[in-house]
Amino acid sequence: MLEATGLMVFYENMLALNNVSISCENNQIVGVFGANSAGKSTLMYTLSGIMEDIKKKEDMAGRERITVLGAIKYLGKDIMGLKPSQRARQGIILCPERRRIFPESTVLENLRIGGYLASPPQKKESLEYVFRIFPALEKIKKRVGGFLSGGEQQMLAIGRALMAQPRLLLLDEPLLGLSPLIQVLLVRSVKEIRDERGVSIIVTEQYARPVLPIVDYAFILENGANTGGAIGQP
Amino acid sequence: MDILIYGTINSMALALMALGFALVYGISRIPNFAHGALYVISGFVTWGFVRALGVNYLLSVFLTMIIIGVVGALIYRFILIRVRGMAISEIIASYAIGLAILEGLRWGGFKGMTYTLPVFVEGSVDIAEIPVDFHRLVVVGIGVAVVAFLWLFTHHxxxxxxxxxxxQDERAALMLGIDSDLMAVVAMALGSMLAGLAAILLLPLGNIVVEAGYNVLILAIAVCIVGGLGSWMGAVLAAFLIGFAQILTVTYLGSHYQMVVALLAIIFTLILRPSGLFGQQKELEERV
Structure with a gap:
């Protein structure tokens, strides 16, 4: 489904990603594990195209020079250089690190903003689905996003990404800063989403343990490079 | 009583002037300093349709709104898009556009007392023994309608x-497939249309003069700063605050202090509460 080869990302002369290759087949959950600053978020930004936007803004303001090299093939087509909105339209949706909920909108509005790309029937169906896998959200749907707890925010962030009709969902550190109880719940939901919606998922984490049971394949990033250490068969 | 009535009318006029500015800033974070120029152009375009070409008034209002919306969108698409994200350049670029338009109009001979627009409805009515002309009531009515429309539009x-x-979060919106440049064009077009609407509603109360562009810009900025930059509801409330303050000064001090009120409001807000009345965004961020 997605195949990225030889990804290199430079911030000025600093090498953030060094020759990273990653692939994700249909209906797979792929894990990317690594410590802080290993390049996990950079990888996610590069795959989802947000890096193009960051690069454009930095260029315009004459700040850091960002260089992205390599190839990303998605559904057989090269998507390198496509804008993030175009990639999202093709089904690559990023659920970002630290969740980035819209803080002044209610839970329901957050989800409806997420449904920007969906048709009205899709929106209705996805909304029901999100409330089914995260019943906690339905109870607080009138609450403002900024006042949610970390776990609720993460559920909302995943729900919001689902509203955008993903075919490949990129989850960047979904368990960051959450209690073990919620971690277990979220990990179970991620697996459910894959099984029931047929969505391929790439998930990054610092601590592999909670995610390990559900990944089909995982590899380890260290200092921006793929160590070659892998878990499972690609 | 006349303070109440004329205060409300003045406040609504201020709100109409400021909403376009608040909308553009709230969405694309571009302080559109060409706002006043767009306001004045709309006046002259409508004048051109009505007086020079003899088009039906309602039709020319409609056409003006479309034209000014397109002009706003083009300004963003071809000029502001290049400086987006650099605060100083945004101000310089948009202010330069505004200056070019306004001074261009002045140079082109659009000055003097001959440029007026007809009022919507002639005549006046007495409310609690104070004569109010129908046009000012129309201004209040449409102002309320615009606020209601904006609320419905942004919520539903x-x-x-x-x-x-x-x-709220441009990058998060990008991740959901929302094209930020497209949205900024839409915001700019809407903001320009609001400036046009304000011009069409407020200019019949006086002459169309180039200087109005600068006054409208200052008033719009004052209202937006007091209300909290980027908050539309804050802008409406601040419009009422400044609007009533202006009418009170006019009644008790004299009409030439009117502009001072707006400028003092900016200074006091920046000293006492720099984020404005409704700059809640920061508070929320601190809590999370």
């Missing part, structure tokens, strides 16, 4: 919700 339509998403 796909584009409106996307605009709000982008206003």
């Amino acid at each position: 339509t796909r584009i409106g919700l996307a605009l709000r998403g982008m206003a």
Whole structure:
């Protein structure tokens, strides 16, 4: 489904990603594990195209020079250089690190903003689905996003990404800063989403343990490079 | 009593002037210093249709709104898009556009007392023994309608919700497939149309003069700063605050202090509460 080869990302002369290759087949959950600053978020930004936007803004303001090299093939087509909105339209949706909920909108509005790309029937169906896998959200749907707890925010962030009709969902550190109880719940939901919606998922984490049971394949990033250490068969 | 009535009318006029500015800033974070120029152009375009070409008034209002919306969108698409994200350049670029338009008009001979627009409805009515002409009531009515429309638009339509998403976190909106440049064009077009609407509603009360462009810009900025930059509801409330303050000064001090009120409001807000009345965004961020 997605195949990225030889990804290199430079911030000025600093090498953030060094020759990273990653692939994700249909209906797979792929894990990317690594410590802080290993390049996990950079990888996610590069795959989802947000890096193009960051690069454009930095260029315009004459700040850091960002260089992205390599190839990303998605559904057989090269998507390198496509804008993030175009990639999202093709089904690559990023659920970002630290969740980035819209803080002044209610839970329901957050989800409806997420449904920007969906048709009205899709929106209705996805909304029901999100409330089914995260019943906690339905109870607080009138609450403002900024006042949610970390776990609720993460559920909302995943729900919001689902509203955008993903075919490949990129989850960047979904368990960051959450209690073990919620971690277990979220990990179970991620697996459910894959099984029931047929969505391929790439998930990054610092601590592999909670995610390990559900990944089909995982590899380890260290200092921006793929160590070659892998878990499972690609 | 006349303070109440004329205060409300003045406040609504201020709100209409400021809403376009607040909308554009709230969504794309571009302080559109060409706002006043767009306001004045709309006046002259409508004048051109009505007086010079003899088009039906309602039709020319409609046409003007479309034209000014397109002009706003083009300004963003070809000029502001290049400086987006650099605060100083945004101000310089948009102010330069505004100056060029206004001084261009002045140079082109659009000055003097001959440029007036007809009022919507002739005549006046007495409210509690104070004569109020119908046109001012129309201004209040349409002002309320515009605020209601904006609220519905941003809470219940796909584009409106996307605009709000982008206003809160542009990058998160990008991840959901919302194209930020497209949204900024939409915001700029809407903001320009609001400036045009304000011009069409308020200019019949006096002459169309180039200087109005600068006054409208200052008033719009004052209202937006007091209300909290980027907050539309804050802008409406601040419009009432400044509007009533202005009418009170006119009644008790004299009409030439009117502009001073707006400028003092900016200074006091920046000293006492720099984020404005409704700059809640920061408070929320601290809590999370």
